[in-house]
Amino acid sequence: MSDRTRFVLDEKQMPTRWYNINPDLPAPMAPPLHPATDEPIGPDALSPLFAMELIKQEVSMERYIEIPEEVQHVYRTYRPAPLNRARQLEKDLGLPEGVKIFFKYEGVSPAGSHKPNTAIPQAFYNKQEGIKRISTETGAGQWGSALSIACALYDMECVVYMVGISYRQKPYRRILMETYGAEVIASPSTRTNAGRHVLDLNADSLGSLGIAISEAVEDAAMRDDTHYCLGSVLNHVCLHQTIIGEEAIMQMEMAQAEPDVVIACVGGGSNFAGLAFPYYRRKLDGKSNARLVAVEPKACPTLTAGEYRYDLGDEAGMTPKMMMYTLGHDFVPAGIHAGGLRYHGDSPLVSLLRKEDAIEAVAVHQNACFEAAVQFARTEGILPAPESSHAIRAAIDEALEAREAGEDRTILFGLSGHGHFDLAAYEAYNAGKLEDYDFAAGSMCEGA
Amino acid sequence: MSDRTRFVLDEKQMPTRWYNINPDLPAPMAPPLHPATDEPIGPDALSPLFAMELIKQEVSMERYIEIPEEVQHVYRTYRPAPLNRARQLEKDLGLPEGVKIFFKYEGVSPAGSHKPNTAIPQAFYNKQEGIKRISTETGAGQWGSALSIACALYDMECVVYMVGISYRQKPYRRILMETYGAEVIASPSTRTNAGRHVLDLNADSLGSLGIAISEAVEDAAMRDDTHYCLGSVLNHVCLHQTIIGEEAIMQMEMAQAEPDVVIACVGGGSNFAGLAFPYYRRKLDGKSNARLVAVEPKACPTLTAGEYRYDLGDEAGMTPKMMMYTLGHDFVPAGIHAGGLRYHGDSPLVSLLRKEDAIEAVAVHQNACFEAAVQFARTEGILPAPESSHAIRAAIDEALEAREAGEDRTILFGLSGHGHFDLAAYEAYNAGKLEDYDFAAGSMCEGA
Numbered sequence: 021m022s023d024r025t026r027f028v029l030d031e032k033q034m035p036t037r038w039y040n041i042n043p044d045l046p047a048p049m050a051p052p053l054h055p056a057t058d059e060p061i062g063p064d065a066l067s068p069l070f071a072m073e074l075i076k077q078e079v080s081m082e083r084y085i086e087i088p089e090e091v092q093h094v095y096r097t098y099r100p101a102p103l104n105r106a107r108q109l110e111k112d113l114g115l116p117e118g119v120k121i122f123f124k125y126e127g128v129s130p131a132g133s134h135k136p137n138t139a140i141p142q143a144f145y146n147k148q149e150g151i152k153r154i155s156t157e158t159g160a161g162q163w164g165s166a167l168s169i170a171c172a173l174y175d176m177e178c179v180v181y182m183v184g185i186s187y188r189q190k191p192y193r194r195i196l197m198e199t200y201g202a203e204v205i206a207s208p209s210t211r212t213n214a215g216r217h218v219l220d221l222n223a224d225s226l227g228s229l230g231i232a233i234s235e236a237v238e239d240a241a242m243r244d245d246t247h248y249c250l251g252s253v254l255n256h257v258c259l260h261q262t263i264i265g266e267e268a269i270m271q272m273e274m275a276q277a278e279p280d281v282v283i284a285c286v287g288g289g290s291n292f293a294g295l296a297f298p299y300y301r302r303k304l305d306g307k308s309n310a311r312l313v314a315v316e317p318k319a320c321p322t323l324t325a326g327e328y329r330y331d332l333g334d335e336a337g338m339t340p341k342m343m344m345y346t347l348g349h350d351f352v353p354a355g356i357h358a359g360g361l362r363y364h365g366d367s368p369l370v371s372l373l374r375k376e377d378a379i380e381a382v383a384v385h386q387n388a389c390f391e392a393a394v395q396f397a398r399t400e401g402i403l404p405a406p407e408s409s410h411a412i413r414a415a416i417d418e419a420l421e422a423r424e425a426g427e428d429r430t431i432l433f434g435l436s437g438h439g440h441f442d443l444a445a446y447e448a449y450n451a452g453k454l455e456d457y458d459f460a461a462g463s464m465c466e467g468a
Numbered sequence: 469m470s471d472r473t474r475f476v477l478d479e480k481q482m483p484t485r486w487y488n489i490n491p492d493l494p495a496p497m498a499p500p501l502h503p504a505t506d507e508p509i510g511p512d513a514l515s516p517l518f519a520m521e522l523i524k525q526e527v528s529m530e531r532y533i534e535i536p537e538e539v540q541h542v543y544r545t546y547r548p549a550p551l552n553r554a555r556q557l558e559k560d561l562g563l564p565e566g567v568k569i570f571f572k573y574e575g576v577s578p579a580g581s582h583k584p585n586t587a588i589p590q591a592f593y594n595k596q597e598g599i600k601r602i603s604t605e606t607g608a609g610q611w612g613s614a615l616s617i618a619c620a621l622y623d624m625e626c627v628v629y630m631v632g633i634s635y636r637q638k639p640y641r642r643i644l645m646e647t648y649g650a651e652v653i654a655s656p657s658t659r660t661n662a663g664r665h666v667l668d669l670n671a672d673s674l675g676s677l678g679i680a681i682s683e684a685v686e687d688a689a690m691r692d693d694t695h696y697c698l699g700s701v702l703n704h705v706c707l708h709q710t711i712i713g714e715e716a717i718m719q720m721e722m723a724q725a726e727p728d729v730v731i732a733c734v735g736g737g738s739n740f741a742g743l744a745f746p747y748y749r750r751k752l753d754g755k756s757n758a759r760l761v762a763v764e765p766k767a768c769p770t771l772t773a774g775e776y777r778y779d780l781g782d783e784a785g786m787t788p789k790m791m792m793y794t795l796g797h798d799f800v801p802a803g804i805h806a807g808g809l810r811y812h813g814d815s816p817l818v819s820l821l822r823k824e825d826a827i828e829a830v831a832v833h834q835n836a837c838f839e840a841a842v843q844f845a846r847t848e849g850i851l852p853a854p855e856s857s858h859a860i861r862a863a864i865d866e867a868l869e870a871r872e873a874g875e876d877r878t879i880l881f882g883l884s885g886h887g888h889f890d891l892a893a894y895e896a897y898n899a900g901k902l903e904d905y906d907f908a909a910g911s912m913c914e915g916a
Contacts, residue, residue, distance in 0.1 A: 024479055025544045031474045096473045097552060097849050104545060108621065128576050130849035132888060172846040173556065192891040199894045201846055398620040398649055401545050401578035440580060440888045443640040446647045 025107055027271035029100035035266035036092060037084040038259045041297045041369060044083065044304055046376040049368060050343035055332060061340055069240050069248040071145040077256040085259065091141045094173055098129045098136070099263070103271035108399040110419075118428030119419050120277065124268045124295060125402070125435045133405065133437030134291050135166030135251055138260035142249045143170035153177035153246040155239040157207065157232035159186055160359035161193025162405075162437070163251030168202035178202040179246075181209065181235040184227030186359075193441060207232040214238050214336065228352075229363075230335025237338050252288025253333060253342075253367050261294025268432065269298055277430050279310045281418055284434035285410035286314040286323065286381070287360045289367025295434040297369075300378065310432075312379040313418075314370065315410040317389075319457035320353035322346065322366045323374050323381035331365055344371040347459070354457035356386045357445035358406040382414055385456040389413045390449040393439070405437035406445050473555055475719035477548035483714035484540060485532040486707045489745045489817060492531065492752055494824040497816060498791035503780060509788055517688050517696040519593040525704040533707065539589045542621055546577045546584070547711070551719035556847040558867075566876030567867050568725065572716045572743060573850070573883045581853065581885030582739050583614030583699055586708035590697045591618035601625035601694040603687040605655065605680035607634055608807030609641025610853075610885070611699030616650035626650040627694075629657065629683040632675030634807075641889060655680040662686050662784065676800075678783025685786050700736025701781060701790075701815050709742025716880065717746055725878050727758045729866055732882035733858035734762040734771065734829070735808045737815025743882040745817075748826065758880075760827040761866075762818065763858040765837075767905035768801035770794065770814045771822050771829035779813055792819040795907065802905035804834045805893035806854040830862055833904040837861045838897040841887070853885035854893050 042049070051060040063075045070078075077085060087095070106121040115121075126134035146154060154171055157180070158164025164180040171178035180202050187194055187206040194204045207227045208215035214234035218225050225231075240248035250257060272279060282299045284292040292314045302308040314323055322345045331346040333339035346365040347353075353362040365371075373379045386406070393409035395416070396402065404412060415433040422429035439446065448454050490497070499508040511523045518526075525533060535543070554569040563569075574582035594602060602619055605628070606612025612628040619626035628650050635642055635654040642652045655675045656663035662682035666673050673679075688696035698705060720727060730747045732740040740762045750756040762771055770793045779794040781787035794813040795801075801810040813819075821827045834854070841857035843864070844850070852860060863881040870877035887894065896902050 025541065026479045028476055028478055028548070030476055030478075031472055093473065093555075094849070097556075100476070107541075108545075130845075130851065136849075169845075169849050173849055191895070195891040195895045195898065196851065196888075198898055199842060199845060199851065199891075394647060397578075397617075397647060401542075401584075401617050401621055403578065403644065403647065440644075443643040443647075447639070447643045450643065450646055 022275045024275070025105050027103045027274045029267060029270060031096055031100070033270060034092065034096065034100045035263050037086050039262040039266060039298050039301055040080055040083055040085055040259055041300060042255065043081045044301060045372060046378055047372060049372060052340035052342050053330060055337045055339065055341055058341065069237065071149045071151065071247060073145040073149070074142060074256045077259055078254060088144060091144050094140050095263070100267050101126055101128055103268055105275065106400050109396060112395065112399045113416065113419055115419055115423055119422045120430045121415055121419055122272065122275065122277065122279070122432045123435045124264060124432065126264060127402065127435065127438035130169050131162065131166040132440060133162050133166065134261060134264060134294060135163050136169060137263055137294065138251065138257045138290065139166040139170035140173070141260050143167070143174045143176055146247050147174045147176055151245065151247045153179065153243070154249050155179045155181070155236040155246055156249045156251070157181045157229060157236040159183050159229050161186065161190055161197070162360055164202070164204070165193060165196050166251070167249055168197040168200040171202065172200040179239060180204045181207040181232040183207055183229055183232050184225065207235050209235060211235065212238040228335065233334045234336040234338050252290040253365070255369055257290045258293035258297065258367055258369050261290045262297050264294035264434065265296065265298030268295060269302060272432065278308060279432035280429050281311045281313055282432050283313045283315060283411050283414045283418070285361060285407050285436065286316050286366065286370060287363050287407065289370035291434060291436045292370055293367060296379065300373070313414060314374070314379055314381045315414040316381065316383050317356055317358055317361050317410065318383040318385050319356045319459060320347065320362050321383040321459050322364065324383045325460055328371060328375050333365060342368045344368045345374060356457065357442065357448070358386065358410065360407040361410065384410055384413045387449070387454050387456050390446070390454060392416050402435065403439040404435055405439045406442050408436045411435065470723045472723065473553050475551045475722045477715060477718060479544055479548070481718060482540065482543065482548045483711050485534050487710040487714060487746050487749055488528055488530055488533055488707055489748060490703065491529045492749060493820060494826055495820060497820060500788035500790050501778060503785045503787065503789055506789065517685065519597045519599065519695060521593040521597070522590060522704045525707055526702060536592060539592050542588050543711070548715050549574055549576055549712070551716055553723065554848050557844060560843065560847045561864065561867055563867055563871055567870045568878045569863055569867055570720065570723065570725065570727070570880045571883045572712060572880065574712065575850065575883065575886035578617050579610065579614040580888060581610050581614065582709060582712060582742060583611050584617060585711055585742065586699065586705045586738065587614040587618035588621070589708050591615070591622045591624055594695050595622045595624055599693065599695045601627065601691065602697050603627045603629070603684040603694055604697045604699070605629045605677060605684040607631050607677050609634065609638055609645070610808055612650070612652070613641060613644050614699070615697055616645040616648040619650065620648040627687060628652045629655040629680040631655055631677055631680050632673065655683050657683060659683065660686040676783065681782045682784040682786050700738040701813070703817055705738045706741035706745065706815055706817050709738045710745050712742035712882065713744065713746030716743060717750060720880065726756060727880035728877050729759045729761055730880050731761045731763060731859050731862045731866070733809060733855050733884065734764050734814065734818060735811050735855065737818035739882060739884045740818055741815060744827065748821070761862060762822070762827055762829045763862040764829065764831050765804055765806055765809050765858065766831040766833050767804045767907055768795065768810050769831040769907050770812065772831045773908055776819060776823050781813060790816045792816045793822060804905065805890065805896070806834065806858065808855040809858065832858055832861045835897070835902050835904050838894070838902060840864050850883065851887040852883055853887045854890050856884045859883065
């Protein structure tokens with residue numbers, strides 16, 4: 021066991037290929053279905069919206085996919101990302117020598133989160149195929165920010181349909197995207213049929229992610245120079261994030277430590293996939309026995325309380341039906357502050373692994389997560405994003421459980437981003453004003 | 469010349485000592501004077517407010533000072549910090565092969581700036597000497613945030629007197645400090661005689677940095693368990709920041725490049741000192757011919773338009789008089805967005821070097837800085853702090869000048885922090901609403 025705190029990779033050690041879990045799955049993937057006909061759809065159905073290279077990656081059975089040199093070049097502006105041992109948190113928790121906590125930190129990216137790992141290749145492949153403009157939707161703004169940055173770096177236009185209520189309440193995220201040159205449009209807008217239809221019914225609509233998706237997809241479908249990009253859920257998005265876990269494996273080897281448990285938060289699933297999928301392969305290869313734990317909010321507990329079935333990816337029915345854990349495509353989660361985890365469904369890949377018991381899932385309350393986040397900030401210095409705090413909560417719980425049981429345990433968790441854009445959430449927590457919501461109980465929790 | 473983009477140091481390569489420029493100065497330092505008597509004051513006069521180890525560092529003639537293991541341990545949670553070649557910016561500027569731009573990035577710290585480099589040792593030495601509580605002032609909040617983090621990491625109390633108008637207008641910085649456990653007080657307050665005096669005269673006072681300093685100093689003087697900490701200007705603060713330049717020297721060696729010019733923004737001077745002082749030594753050692761360039765706002769052009777004379781460090785006359793470039797301790801700079809550069813004086817060390825022509829200084833307008841910042845963000849991905857954008861402006865100007873002259877030039881600048889807390893400033897710039905102020909012209913500039 022190394023006595024060091026920080027495990028830094030040289031630029032030359034940055035992984036040059038992504039890990040594609042498709043050929044290693046414990047069971048075959050169910051095909052996506054057309055939302056209207058319920059017939060299986062092939063890659064061609066996606067070609068008006070997505071770059072061909074991304075569609076190929078979506079269904080590829082190659083175990084590894086080379087990262088293009090032009091993408092590596094941009095990755096190198098912020099990667100390899102650090103992996104630290106949380107020695108001060110360990111001390112604060114009073115952990116014995118045998119219980120150790122490591123974390124992989126993605127907050128050093130220019131967006132402050134893991135999202136650029138996929139925004140950059142998505143922009144690149146589209147640029148390579150002659151696309152000049154990319155449309156997308158964003159809720160709280162993490163994904164829209166990352167795509168805005170990627171488009172700026174490849175000198176492409178970017179149009180972001182931002183959920184109307186966020187557009188008004190979170191001006192800083194809008195300004196960030198605009199500073200990178202993106203056009204940010206409050207959704208519903210008069211730009212699209214979908215938007216106009218909503219506004220006709222309710223001129224004061226606050227919007228929703230479902231409406232914003234519909235507008236962004238329609239925008240891309242209307243124009244030959246425009247494609248659509250998605251920030252999570254799909255296979256190729258999970259693929260691009262695996263650089264996180266590939267780096268982590270090397271860094272844990274530097275630390276001369278092998279994790280007994282690998283933990284990451286899950287919303288659409290790409291952050292979890294990024295850290296956990298390479299460890300899944302490592303288990304197949306007989307080099308790891310790590311448990312892989314996905315952490316989700318009790319207010320939106322897709323993997324722990326959802327059904328495994330075909331469902332739409334959006335509210336409006338513009339997207340294919342996918343086989344996944346879902347709370348129902350019309351489910352509207354409570355307004356918890358971890359906006360990135362408020363998704364009714366989940367990545368089909370992550371869902372399949374959960375169904376096949378290849379991974380575990382736990383659900384936690386947001387007050388418990390903020391408590392963990394503040395403890396982490398005050399010991400390790402970094403203020404975590406509310407999404408990432410779910411992983412911290414689970415990591416601390418694992419550590420305390422091991423301490424109580426008198427067992428050794430090496431814990432690795434993913435810290436997917438910093439919380440510098442989330443201070444209103446911390447303000448509410450500091451003031452004791454955060455409420456916990458329990459999907460299972462169907463109501464707000466008392467004193468949870 | 470290396471073909472690489474990112475120059476990463478291993479944790480074991482992190483410098484273990486700070487560089488103390490005192491013994492290498494081109495002329496002796498003038499002693500600080502008592503504000504009332506104008507008599508030279510010795511280290512003892514500072515002991516009610518500062519840790520003895522910091523006072524010793526203030527006057528030390530040792531060329532190197534060891535970084536305590538406990539400080540190194542905390543530095544390692546975010547250091548060594550990256551140094552990148554700005555290849556995409558170079559391309560966007562159309563630079564020839566011989567003109568190269570590198571930058572050292574401090575925005576990866578938990579505060580998002582270079583300030584923790586000194587907040588951490590200041591908190592540590594105070595803790596070691598039995599101090600339980602630290603007081604300070606903050607304007608925009610960068611320094612208060614860094615000290616709040618450092619105090620949390622060493623389990624000390626922190627009280628921050630925050631300029632009243634910032635307290636109201638910048639709630640996110642306040643929330644950040646409170647989340648780390650600091651007590652944040654709007655200044656003027658009823659806590660101190662200084663604050664009550666101001667409020668008696670004007671119950672609606674918006675406060676000023678000078679008043680906040682007076683309150684923080686009085687708070688520390690009143691209590692045996694409390695010391696005061698300062699975030700810039702003083703010798704020991706400059707000393708702690710030299711870890712920036714010590715790392716940069718190693719990283720530029722990795723890049724097989726020697727800078728012809730080293731550029732950093734200057735407010736109180738510690739950021740500039742951090743990057744430039746180690747290069748000053750390298751010049752003395754005959755290993756470098758780099759020009760060292762300090763960049764300041766035209767709205768507060770201390771080094772380029774100030775007088776070199778004894779002046780007070782604060783408005784209220786609580787601090788010693790120091791020999792420095794100054795615009796007068798009662799000078800109130802225009803409300804530019806680079807709040808960290810709005811200081812009437814400058815570090816006595818940096819001032820002496822300027823007086824002796826060992827460094828250069830230039831002044832730039834804020835609109836030109838934001839223009840450079842946006843170009844940098846859209847090419848290199850990182851959104852810079854408004855303060856740091858001054859260094860980018862000067863670096864781009866150096867590069868363009870070299871291109872026009874047909875000369876080779878290797879440029880290194882300090883990117884002291886990210887701009888994720890400064891989006892209101894970018895909003896104003898994006899909307900064309902930023903005004904340029906010229907101290908020399910005594911008025912706002914038309915179309916500058």
